[in-house]
Amino acid sequence: MRHKLHRVFALWFGGFIALWMSAGCVLLWKESLQAPTHVPPQDISILPSLTSIVAAAHSRHPEPGSWRLKLPRRPGEAVQAVFVADDLFAEAAEPIVLWIDPKTAKVLAETQASSFWQGLYRFHSRLLLGDSGSWAALGCGLILGNILLSGALLWRRRIRATGVRTLHRRLGMGLLPLLAISWISGLLLSLPAGWLSGSSPQTAPVPVTLSPSPTVDEIASWAKKRFPELSLREIALPQAEDETWELTLHRPGNFDVEPVWVKVWVDAKRNQAQIQEPSAAWQMRLRQWVYILHTGQIAGELGQIALSFAGIGFLLQATFGLILWLRRRKRLTSRPAAADHKQQIA
Numbered sequence: 001m002r003h004k005l006h007r008v009f010a011l012w013f014g015g016f017i018a019l020w021m022s023a024g025c026v027l028l029w030k031e032s033l034q035a036p037t038h039v040p041p042q043d044i045s046i047l048p049s050l051t052s053i054v055a056a057a058h059s060r061h062p063e064p065g066s067w068r069l070k071l072p073r074r075p076g077e078a079v080q081a082v083f084v085a086d087d088l089f090a091e092a093a094e095p096i097v098l099w100i101d102p103k104t105a106k107v108l109a110e111t112q113a114s115s116f117w118q119g120l121y122r123f124h125s126r127l128l129l130g131d132s133g134s135w136a137a138l139g140c141g142l143i144l145g146n147i148l149l150s151g152a153l154l155w156r157r158r159i160r161a162t163g164v165r166t167l168h169r170r171l172g173m174g175l176l177p178l179l180a181i182s183w184i185s186g187l188l189l190s191l192p193a194g195w196l197s198g199s200s201p202q203t204a205p206v207p208v209t210l211s212p213s214p215t216v217d218e219i220a221s222w223a224k225k226r227f228p229e230l231s232l233r234e235i236a237l238p239q240a241e242d243e244t245w246e247l248t249l250h251r252p253g254n255f256d257v258e259p260v261w262v263k264v265w266v267d268a269k270r271n272q273a274q275i276q277e278p279s280a281a282w283q284m285r286l287r288q289w290v291y292i293l294h295t296g297q298i299a300g301e302l303g304q305i306a307l308s309f310a311g312i313g314f315l316l317q318a319t320f321g322l323i324l325w326l327r328r329r330k331r332l333t334s335r336p337a338a339a340d341h342k343q344q345i346a
Contacts, residue, residue: 025311
């Protein structure tokens with residue numbers, strides 16, 4: 001029964017699940033694959049001249065649009081200036097990323113955000129089905145769990161295994177811990193929004209004294225003085241003087257991932273600011289752990305390499321399983337022909 005269950009689910013869904021997991025493996029290396037340059041190491045605790053960086057970015061794209069600066073987290077990283085044009089029907093409406101040297105404010109490279117990455121993420125997280133796709137992703141996770149559990153139970157059986165069957169069994173058990181981590185964390189992340197978020201984040205006013213039209217350096221300097229314990233990650237520039245600045249900061253003690261960054265909105269014209277802290281509920285802490293487990297960030301690049309190996313290994317497993325099934329089918333179909341041949345001889 002277990003053998004049949006494993007075979008049926010693997011044959012019907014194994015190829016699609018392998019493709020689904022491969023998309024996740026590629027997404028693990030999105031930042032590395034998108035970054036076209038390397039910047040000489042420098043002290044990232046000292047903020048670069050962001051005003052000159054914005055000026056360099058504007059010189060490339062003076063047309064109206066929104067800008068967001070992504071500051072380097074580690075030495076050797078460039079500042080990313082992300083530009084989205086106002087004209088949604090223009091070719092430049094796709095986000096454009098300028099990679100700028102934080103020391104010299106020189107534009108090192110310009111890339112256009114490809115819809116490939118957006119489509120890949122939507123496929124892996126929602127199977128291209130929009131908001132309702134989370135349930136479909138959850139279903140894929142349950143199917144993957146069935147394949148893993150039934151395969152683990154079959155491994156306990158003492159059977160004669162040689163060649164491809166040996167590779168299938170040994171590779172399966174070798175990959176089982178990594179696949180189990182990816183499976184369980186993926187299941188939790190695919191739950192409907194709010195199940196692992198806990199209470200809503202709290203927003204509170206913050207005193208601010210700035211000039212009516214501050215520069216980006218003034219905003220960054222104010223944030224560093226007002227929140228000395230936090231590290232600045234992103235700055236979204238206002239498109240008009242009456243719009244607000246949006247700052248994103250990382251609080252030590254939390255994982256350095258977007259779901260738990262601190263948000264600050266600054267209205268310089270009215271000298272008002274609001275800070276939004278992530279929820280401190282246990283659900284949010286659990287979500288942090290689940291997120292870094294699923295993306296491999298808990299072990300840095302080594303974790304990403306391990307999860308990528310698991311994804312490639314599952315693709316090999318699906319191939320080995322298909323070969324074994326084809327051999328078994330050929331063997332079963334050849335038995336009646338052999339029996340008929342014997343009867344004719346007799």
